[in-house]
Amino acid sequence: MRMTVKIAVAGASGYAGGELLRLLLTHPEIQIGALTAASSAGTPLVQHQPHLAPLADRVLLETTPETLAGHDVVFLALPHGHSGAIAAQLGPDVLVVDLGADHRLSDAADWQRWYGGDHAGQWPYGLPELPGARERLAGTKRIAVPGCFPTGGSIALAPALAAGLVEPEINVVAVTGTSGAGKSLKPNLLGSEVMGSATAYGVGGAHRHTPEFAQNLSAVAGERVKVSFTPVLAPMPRGILTTASAALKTDLDAEGAREVYEKAYATEPFVQLLPEGRWPSSASVVGSNNVQLQVTVDADTRRLIVVAAIDNLTKGTAGGAVQSMNIALGLPETTGLPTVGVAP
Ligand SMILES: NC(=O)C1=CN([C@@H]2O[C@H](COP(=O)(O)OP(=O)(O)OC[C@H]3O[C@@H](n4cnc5c(N)ncnc54)[C@H](OP(=O)(O)O)[C@@H]3O)[C@@H](O)[C@H]2O)C=CC1
Numbered sequence: 656m657r658m659t660v661k662i663a664v665a666g667a668s669g670y671a672g673g674e675l676l677r678l679l680l681t682h683p684e685i686q687i688g689a690l691t692a693a694s695s696a697g698t699p700l701v702q703h704q705p706h707l708a709p710l711a712d713r714v715l716l717e718t719t720p721e722t723l724a725g726h727d728v729v730f731l732a733l734p735h736g737h738s739g740a741i742a743a744q745l746g747p748d749v750l751v752v753d754l755g756a757d758h759r760l761s762d763a764a765d766w767q768r769w770y771g772g773d774h775a776g777q778w779p780y781g782l783p784e785l786p787g788a789r790e791r792l793a794g795t796k797r798i799a800v801p802g803c804f805p806t807g808g809s810i811a812l813a814p815a816l817a818a819g820l821v822e823p824e825i826n827v828v829a830v831t832g833t834s835g836a837g838k839s840l841k842p843n844l845l846g847s848e849v850m851g852s853a854t855a856y857g858v859g860g861a862h863r864h865t866p867e868f869a870q871n872l873s874a875v876a877g878e879r880v881k882v883s884f885t886p887v888l889a890p891m892p893r894g895i896l897t898t899a900s901a902a903l904k905t906d907l908d909a910e911g912a913r914e915v916y917e918k919a920y921a922t923e924p925f926v927q928l929l930p931e932g933r934w935p936s937s938a939s940v941v942g943s944n945n946v947q948l949q950v951t952v953d954a955d956t957r958r959l960i961v962v963a964a965i966d967n968l969t970k971g972t973a974g975g976a977v978q979s980m981n982i983a984l985g986l987p988e989t990t991g992l993p994t995v996g997v998a999p
């Protein structure tokens with residue numbers, strides 16, 4: 656049965672808001688309502704999102720409870736710390752999908768340490784591939800969309816931790832494109848700084864996604880999982896290539912590890928375990944909601960190695976948001992979500 660779902664996007668001038676609209680324009684059940692921003696309010700959307708041709712006549716509104724009222728779903732694609740207050744004014748019957756970090760963490764002390772300010776509370780987490788997530792998302796009116804790094808890293812490691820294959824001490828190195836940092840001007844994101852160079856940042860347990868990784872993976876493992884996470888900024892507009900590893904508990908070989916992953920993701924519509932010997936690349940998932948995955952064992956160091964590629968703006972943000980919205984609304988989970996990338 657067809658339904659018309661009227662949606663609003665707050666933060667429509669940003670990267671995440673733009674990707675959300677690109678996906679929602681092809682979603683058969685969606686009618687696009689209010690599009691809002693902050694300093695860009697009053698300017699044409701096309702000035703910020705020239706690729707969204709069907710919305711060329713739209714003008715951005717201010718982000719207020721009034722402009723966001725009257726919609727079935729409100730997406731908040733705002734900087735961290737700005738969703739909590741506005742969400743609290745949207746009423747219990749509207750589905751609110753928060754693409755920021757405000758409602759991801761369960762522990763108020765973690766929120767204080769990594770973000771600061773008041774903890775807005777935890778909402779059902781929009782990573783359907785994690786155990787139990789679909790049950791929590793079905794029918795919910797509030798969704799916390801994961802951070803882009805924890806999306807790839809959690810999908811990479813969850814099967815191994817759930818099966819008890821590895822020790823609960825994980826190492827994650829993830830190479831990211833620049834759009835992960837949003838559109839606001841920062842000197843380290845200037846073309847002349849980024850082009851031709853890859854730069855590590857947030858090294859030594861300093862990145863705010865560390866507690867989100869640990870929260871996800873500890874829940875899967877049923878014990879406290881420690882995560883050492885190193886992001887690397889690379890000269891590409893979008894994409895994340897994650898390499899995750901952990902010490903094996905048993906003498907599992909590559910074939911055994913592969914069997915565990917094949918079984919875990921056999922029915923996942925967006926997780927693509929590559930044929931043996933082929934390795935994920937971020938370019939292969941640009942514009943698609945897919946996660947490309949490969950797993951092996953380093954026999955000498957007795958470590959499990961998993962490599963995952965996602966598009967940070969699609970599966971890592973807006974695609975994950977639409978996938979989770981579909982589940983919450985009882986729509987087929989894959990509606991409006993591309994599984995085909997753009998190449999070269
Ligand atoms: N980029 C990514 O890959 C990912 C992003 N996210 C999250 O999505 C959210 C948006 O990120 P992104 O699109 O990259 O960021 P951008 O900086 O590109 O966009 C931010 C948007 O929020 C608006 N905005 C800024 N301040 C306010 C405010 N006080 N009130 C209302 N609107 C405001 C901006 O409007 P204006 O033009 O007027 O300034 C703009 O539309 C963030 O929380 C981010 O962490 C999550 C995962 C991945």
Ligand SMILES: CC(=O)N[C@@H](CCC(=O)OP(=O)(O)O)C(=O)O
Nearest residue numbers: 755756802803831832833835836
């Ligand atoms: C390149 C870059 O700067 N990336 C961002 C990732 C942001 C993101 O995608 O997640 P959130 O929703 O938690 O912000 C960073 O490292 O902070």
